Every structure is written in C-alpha cells, then in structure tokens.
Amino acid sequence: MARSLNKKRKSEFRPNDNSGGWEIVYTGFILILLCFFIMLTSFASLNQSKITRFARSFSAAVSILGGGISAENGETVLFEPGQIVHKNAQLAKLFQKIQIVASMNGLSPDMITLTERGVILTLEGALVFESGKATITSNAKKVLDKVAAVIKQVPVTVRIEGHTDNLPIKSGSYPSNWELSTARATNVLRYLLQRHSIAPSRMFAVGFGPYHPVVGNDDEMSRKKNRRVEFVFDLNNVPVKSGIKNAIQKK
Numbered sequence: 001m002a003r004s005l006n007k008k009r010k011s012e013f014r015p016n017d018n019s020g021g022w023e024i025v026y027t028g029f030i031l032i033l034l035c036f037f038i039m040l041t042s043f044a045s046l047n048q049s050k051i052t053r054f055a056r057s058f059s060a061a062v063s064i065l066g067g068g069i070s071a072e073n074g075e076t077v078l079f080e081p082g083q084i085v086h087k088n089a090q091l092a093k094l095f096q097k098i099q100i101v102a103s104m105n106g107l108s109p110d111m112i113t114l115t116e117r118g119v120i121l122t123l124e125g126a127l128v129f130e131s132g133k134a135t136i137t138s139n140a141k142k143v144l145d146k147v148a149a150v151i152k153q154v155p156v157t158v159r160i161e162g163h164t165d166n167l168p169i170k171s172g173s174y175p176s177n178w179e180l181s182t183a184r185a186t187n188v189l190r191y192l193l194q195r196h197s198i199a200p201s202r203m204f205a206v207g208f209g210p211y212h213p214v215v216g217n218d219d220e221m222s223r224k225k226n227r228r229v230e231f232v233f234d235l236n237n238v239p240v241k242s243g244i245k246n247a248i249q250k251k
Helices: 002-012 021-044 048-062 081-104 138-153 177-196 220-226 244-249
Strands: 112-115 118-124 157-163 203-207 228-234
Touching: 081 112, 081 118, 081 138, 118 138, 138 177, 157 177, 177 203, 177 228
Parallel strands: 157 203
Antiparallel strands: 112 118, 118 228, 157 228
C-alpha cells in the first residue's frame, strides 16, 4: 500500500515538467512585435526631407579628419578625439537652436546649413541688393530684421560674408567684385548695428568676391546661387560674457 502511494506521488511531481514554457516564449515574441510596430509608427511621423538635410550637413561637419592624418615637418598640434566629438556635439546643438529660432521669426529652415565652419544662414544677393550695388533694398530690411532677431537670441560671434559671381563688375563705384562684396557685407553689418543695437564685438564683416562659390559659375542659375550674403555663427569665437552654455542650451 505504501509503495503504491509513493509511486503515485512521484508521478504527480515531475521536476522537469516544461508544459508552461511555450507561454513565456509566446509573450516575449508579442512584446518584440509591439516594440517593432511602435518604432515604425514613430519613423512614419518624421519629416524625411529634414532628416536627410540634417544628416548631410552634420556628416560634412564631423568629417574633420577625412582621409586620415598625415605627418610632415614642423610642429603639429592635434585635437584629442574627445575634443573633436565635444565640438561636433556643440555644433549640432547650435544648429538645432538656430533652426528653431529662425522658424519662430519667419525664416525658412532651408536657409540654414551646418558646415565645418559653423552654422550658416544664407540670403541670396538679389534679395538684399540690386545688381552691381551695395545699397540695401527696402524689401531686404524686413528680412534683415528677422535675421537680427536670430542673432540676438543666439549669442555667439557672427561673421557676415559677402560673395559674388565671377562676372567682371561694370560699376564705376567698385574696381572689382572683391570691393563690391566687402561693401555689401559692411553695409549689412552697419544696418544691424544701427537698427538693432547688437554689440559690435559680436559681429564682423568680410568680402570674398567670387573666390568661394558654392557651385560652378557655368550659367545664370549657378551664378545667382553664388551671389549671396552669409551669416556664419561661429563657436570658435564665443563672447566671454555670454558663455557657450547660454549660446547652445537655451531653447
């Protein structure tokens, strides 16, 4: 009698019984599917054009040492990898902040690009000046007022650059495109200083003439792109009083 009861108890309690294991596997599979569909939904809600434009711009900015490091005679100063990564992260934050501030002031995000030189806000030359002249048009002043609002809210140094195409200038006021581009950049600088009282220590102007084109000067459409005024927001020259943290962290 006792032996039959022991056999019965052994048959009822089996330590290796895995009859419920499939439920755990099935539950894990369902959770994985749920996470997968959540990711698909989040990706579908993003603006693909903005993602592509930012990825291309940021890729150009981080390619600081593309092609490797070569040794040559003389004293060589190299950045530590941590410094390079830190600077790129700051540029990305600055780029994002300027895009947000520009949109709030009615400027298109397409006017803003991220490069190794800094974050650049570009105005077409025809929007600001008449052909061969450096006097700011009345319509351009409205746009420059919006640019001034961005500069005030992003307290880093801004370099105002004047650029032209490669066609010889026909105006008697300027001997070459170099003088014309410099005069245009200087007039924009003077307007921002006088109209919006931005600190003079935060901005400076420079003219490049036709020597820094964004595309080849092969046709009128290309030359139109090269005639431009650029506002370069530069992290390398941040005013001491404002501080870099204020410049890239305020939102």
